[in-house]
């Protein structure tokens with residue numbers, strides 16, 4: 001594991017790593033919403049606008065205020081997606097009935113992640129807009145991924 | 147748009163220009179499907195003289211309305227045997243509408259081997275022998291046409307796949323740079339154009355002006371509001387322009403619905419190498435374009451330009467469906483190879499979804515390994531060369547699977563599924579199964595139903611929600627397809643009621659109408675009724691509205707899902 005902090009500047013490498021997933025500490029009992037607000041330095045209103053697609057362990061999250069993160073979770077943060085499927089994947093989509101089978105999976109949780117950390121993936125506009133916020137916050141990457 | 151051009155092909159091709167008559171007031175898919183329903187015997191052979199090829203701009207095409215340049219092409223499909231509407235961007239819809247045609251209808255057939263170019267101008271129509279471009283693929287054919295007819299026209303053409311009447315052949319439409327990159331791809335429409343003996347259309351709107359609205363002031367105000375709504379929305383204003391449709395790869399993969407290695411897995415472990423994020427960064431770092439429109443007047447601009455390492459043009463930015471079909475579905479994680487195959491598909495005149503799905507089947511059959519880039523490229527080249535193997539592959543995934551004894555053919559009514567696995571995403575499976583077009587994601591693409599109240603409000607929490615949603619989505623999509631508007635307008639419409647109002651005001655101000663949401667519903671239902679009735683008379687029953695059985699048997703990781711919507715539920719989709 002290698003720590004990435006404020007001094008990191010390699011844009012393309014970061015883009016790849018953040019898509020593949022990086023390790024970020026989460027606080028005891030921290031909810032998905034609280035984690036996002038803290039790590040991406042967002043207000044609640046900004047989060048609702050900018051992070052419209054939330055996927056946790058391969059399942060869509062419709063209650064981010066309630067769901068608490070635990071070690072090994074894989075959390076994906078993305079902007080609103082196009083297409084019928086993109087629309088149904090949004091948190092609390094009006095057409096979420098079309099994706100009832102997509103729920104959290106055990107394979108989505110990463111057993112190799114050290115205690116107190118989750119795997120975080122940033123996609124599309126969230127990646128572009130909040131790459132620096134995450135670097136400022138600091139995170140770890142798998143060494144072999146470099 | 148008050149006239150129809152009918153071209154009757156025979157040993158002595160002729161044409162007539164008619165009033166729109168019974169087809170007045172409709173455009174795009176509504177018009178193509180109504181003509182096919184009314185005039186084509188459902189039991190005809192798709193490549194026979196009784197079939198017709200209808201080319202229709204949308205109701206708003208040729209006007210100053212934003213994003214109104216989508217073109218519909220309809221016929222009885224050689225791939226599916228059903229009615230078909232195939233939709234593309236490019237410049238043709240705008241130009242054809244400005245010349246004043248609601249549709250061009252190609253009828254009859256040409257003596258074998260004879261090909262013509264149809265030249266349509268403001269005051270003239272010519273049907274001239276196409277000996278100069280016969281046997282050429284799309285890029286070379288268009289280059290010759292541009293040299294002859296100039297850079298102000300829009301061009302439509304078929305490549306050698308179309309000339310060989312392959313069931314997976316497309317019709318290319320030129321983009322703003324006069325490249326044949328926009329395709330009416332699905333359903334083998336290129337083969338039907340070839341059977342009519344038409345190699346290319348030259349559409350020249352010299353001397354024509356932008357179509358004028360009935361109520362100019364109201365139109366301008368509505369258009370301004372509509373554009374503002376599109377630009378401020380997160381999907382149409384940010385995500386799509388920045389990354390294109392391939393922005394979906396990462397997310398769909400994460401949700402476990404990204405078909406991999408011919409639909410045997412729901413996730414591709416190398417997705418980050420072909421994602422929209424990586425694609426956009428690759429394009430811009432090489433001097434390509436990650437934000438570009440497929441036609442003039444598009445304010446979303448979800449397309450782009452893919453260049454090689456030296457900065458030379460390769461193809462337009464491959465879309466999500468293409469990146470998936472030639473990428474994950476074949477185990478390939480090389481963006482340059484995917485772009486190369488996209489270019490080959492455009493040049494030969496092939497639908498990228500069908501071609502990628504076919505190679506996936508061929509890989510399963512052992513023609514090459516999953517992940518074998520050179521093997522995949524060689525298979526596409528076989529199609530371009532018209533070898534016996536190429537002709538099998540050019541007939542699509544279903545025929546290829548049958549030829550090589552493979553059960554796992556991801557098709558409905560003979561057409562390959564696009565880039566969403568219907569097991570974790572059951573709602574899309576309902577649409578794949580029941581659309582009159584064969585497996586098609588865009589059939590239920592428009593997502594505005596609950597705002598529009600199209601088909602009535604649906605409670606998504608009810609167990610039956612996905613059946614009703616699929617029905618309503620298909621109705622809304624059919625209606626939008628008839629306007630010539632790109633389906634991506636559905637997003638701002640879904641989320642921003644004022645943008646929906648601007649959209650309706652735009653249509654009303656242009657045509658001097660007072661459409662309501664009920665009228666939109668009625669139009670969508672009419673289109674689907676014509677299409678389903680045509681299919682019924684062509685021999686299709688509810689038993690054809692099914693997914694292949696293996697989707698009910700083979701579980702897909704990571705959700706361990708099977709498609710478990712019952713046949714009885716599927717039969718309720720069109721129960722209105």
Ligand code: SF4
Nearest residue numbers: 439440444446448632
């Ligand atoms: S949004 Fe994309 S597909 Fe739609 S008209 Fe614009 S460039 Fe074409």
